[in-house]
Every structure is written in C-alpha cells, then in structure tokens.
Amino acid sequence: MEDTQASISIYTTNDDPYVYGAALAEPYKNLTDEEILAKLLEMDLSGNVRKGDFVNQTFWNLVDETEYVVFVFGYEAGAATTALVKEFFTTESLEVADIDPIEIITGPFYDVDDVLAEYPELSEDFYYGYGRALGMINFGDIPEGADGFMWAMQYKNVMDEETYRDSQLLQLIGTFGIGEEYLYNWFNYGEDHTIFAAAFTFDEKGNQIYGPVSRVLVNVTKDDVSPVSEFPINLYRAPAYAASSEPLMVSLGRPAEEEPETLMTARQVK
Numbered sequence: 001m002e003d004t005q006a007s008i009s010i011y012t013t014n015d016d017p018y019v020y021g022a023a024l025a026e027p028y029k030n031l032t033d034e035e036i037l038a039k040l041l042e043m044d045l046s047g048n049v050r051k052g053d054f055v056n057q058t059f060w061n062l063v064d065e066t067e068y069v070v071f072v073f074g075y076e077a078g079a080a081t082t083a084l085v086k087e088f089f090t091t092e093s094l095e096v097a098d099i100d101p102i103e104i105i106t107g108p109f110y111d112v113d114d115v116l117a118e119y120p121e122l123s124e125d126f127y128y129g130y131g132r133a134l135g136m137i138n139f140g141d142i143p144e145g146a147d148g149f150m151w152a153m154q155y156k157n158v159m160d161e162e163t164y165r166d167s168q169l170l171q172l173i174g175t176f177g178i179g180e181e182y183l184y185n186w187f188n189y190g191e192d193h194t195i196f197a198a199a200f201t202f203d204e205k206g207n208q209i210y211g212p213v214s215r216v217l218v219n220v221t222k223d224d225v226s227p228v229s230e231f232p233i234n235l236y237r238a239p240a241y242a243a244s245s246e247p248l249m250v251s252l253g254r255p256a257e258e259e260p261e262t263l264m265t266a267r268q269v270k
Contacts, residue, residue, distance in 0.1 A: 003064040003094045004167045010054040010072055018082070019075040021048045022059050025067040025088050033084040040071060041080065049075060064094040064167040094167045099211035102149045102199045103140030106218055108226040109133045109187065118228050122236060125184070133187040133220045143199045146211065150177035151197030153185065158194045159217050166213040169196045173210075183235060187220045194218070 010020060019040070028036050062068065067090045074082030112129035116122060126134070142149060150173045158164040173196070187193055194217055198210040 003092045004060070004062045004171060006059045006062060006068065006070075006089060006091065008054070008057050008059065008070055010050070010057075012051075012053055015051050016074055016081065017049050017051050017076050018072060019045045019048045020050060020054065020070070020072045021045075022068050022070045025069040028069050028086075033086070036071070036086070037073065037080050037084050040073075041078070045075060061171045062091050062167075063165050064091050066091050094165075094170075095209055096166075097146075097199075097201045097209040097211045099145045099199050099201060100143035101212040101214045102143060102146075102151075102197050104151070104195050104197055104214050104216045105136075105138040105140065106195065106216055107135055107224075108230070109135040109220050109224050110228060110231050111222065111225045112186070114225075114228040115231055118231070119233055119236075125236065129184075129186045133189060133225055135185050135187050135218065135220065136181070136183065137185050137195060138181045139197065143211065145201060146199035147201050148179050149197055149199040150174070150179050150210075151195060152177040154194045154196070155188070155191070156194065157192040157217060158196070159215055166198075169213050169215075170198060170210050172196075173198060187218060189220060189222065192217060192219050 006022070008020070008022075010018075012018070021040075028039070031039065059068075067088060069086055069088050072085045073080050110133065112126055112132050112134050115134065116126055116130075137151070137153075139149060139151070152169075152173050154172070158169065177197075194215055196213055196215045198213045200208050200210045203209050
C-alpha cells in the first residue's frame with residue numbers, strides 16, 4: 001500500500017540517541033540542512049527519540065501522490081549531535097479496484113425528542129440523540145465483483161475532493177468504518193455531515209482494495225423530519241439493535257496546510 005503508507009529502516013553503529021520522523025516535504029524543500037535542523041529543534045521531539053536499529057517501521061495515514069521527507073539526526077538534551085540525514089519520497093497514486101461505487105441512501109429523519117415523547121422506553125438507547133435528529137443510513141446493492149463495503153460519517157463537510165482526498169477518507173473507513181446499515185445515526189440540526197463509503201474486493205495477495213469513494217452531504221432541519229407516527233419502532237425493539245451506541249464520529253483534523261508543524265512517527269509492522 002505505497003499510496004498511503006511508507007516503510008523506514010534505520011541502522012546504527014552505536015547506542016547514541018537520535019531523532020527520526022516524517023513530514024510533508026513542501027516546507028523543507030528550499031531550506032539548507034542547517035535551516036531544517038533549526039526548524040526541527042523548535043519542536044517537541046521527545047516522542048521521536050530512539051536508540052539502536054529501527055527496522056521495518058511504517059508511516060501510516062499518508063496522502064496519495066504527495067511528497068514527504070524523512071529526517072534522522074543524533075539528538076541529546078535538546079540539541080543535534082550529528083549532521084542531518086534526509087530523504088524525500090512521493091507516495092504512489094491511490095490504487096482503486098475496478099468496481100462500481102456503492103450507493104448511499106439517507107433518510108428518513110425523525111426528531112429524537114418527539115420519538116422519545118412517544119416511546120419513552122427508548123430513552124437509554126437514544127441517550128446521545130436528545131435535541132438532535134435520527135436518520136437512517138442504508139446502501140444499495142453491493143456492486144458486481146465486490147466482496148463488501150465499509151462506511152463512516154464525518155460531522156462536517158468533506159465533499160471537496162482536493163482538500164479531503166479519497167485516500168484520507170479510506171484511512172478513516174479502515175479505522176472507524178462499519179460494513180452494514182446503522183440505525184443510530186445522530187445529526188445536529190443545521191450542521192453539515194458527510195457520509196462516505198466504498199465497496200471493496202481483494203487482490204491476488206489477499207490485500208483489501210477499495211473501489212471509488214461515494215460521498216453524500218446531509219444537513220437536516222426540523223422541516224426535514226418525518227412524522228413520529230411513521231417511526232419504525234419495531235426496528236429499534238429488535239435484539240440486534242438493543243445496545244446503546246455513541247455517534248459514529250471520526251475526525252479528519254485540519255487540511256494539511258493548516259496543520260501545526262509536527263513529525264510523524266512510525267510503528268512496527270507485525
């Protein structure tokens with residue numbers, strides 16, 4: 001998965017401490033090594049200090065078709081003890097399976113307070129929904145050639161594909177997503193929410209490969225809710241949905257150009 005991940009191995013000749021990390025390349029492209037070191041030493045590097053070999057580590061949650069830089073230098077007591085070693089690399093294009101997008105179907109929506117006034121026995125399961133709308137999220141048929149689908153919801157507008165790349169959404173789907181319709185979807189009135197989903201298949205090595213990402217923007221007002229008389233109470237009394245659930249909320253953070261300057265850390269591939 002060289003579109004959203006990159007591996008690193010560091011081999012040492014002694015047991016002196018050093019700092020490593022990765023970052024977006026653009027802020028460092030036209031700087032000298034001395035200028036880069038000065039910039040890095042302004043950061044809190046305590047979480048990036050290592051000793052000894054650091055082999056087969058992976059940087060996760062990268063953006064496809066984006067240039068990054070990896071840094072390594074000796075470090076002790078807040079100062080650099082060796083020269084800077086750096087390497088620039090660019091992630092590959094996002095691999096997309098040759099399957100159709102999954103259809104996202106939203107609604108109907110119900111006012112949670114109205115539902116609870118009619119069905120107070122749901123108060124425990126609907127604890128997170130007070131003052132909000134509840135909306136159904138369903139999906140069309142799984143596309144031909146796909147083995148399933150995954151989806152998640154962001155509590156803001158992430159419809160801009162340049163700012164919020166498919167690879168970023170797929171990272172979130174892989175971490176937080178679920179693979180079936182979900183009956184506990186709370187929506188804040190008058191606010192943007194984005195539902196995103198992708199069908200997936202497997203390549204010859206058994207790696208899960210996603211198809212195109214589908215996105216739907218939802219902004220619910222009181223005028224959008226259906227009468228409580230139409231609320232499908234039997235669905236919420238079914239044993240499969242008896243457990244209370246927090247909102248399925250994930251965070252993309254800020255666009256990369258607005259992120260504070262930090263170094264990414266890697267973790268070992270098992």
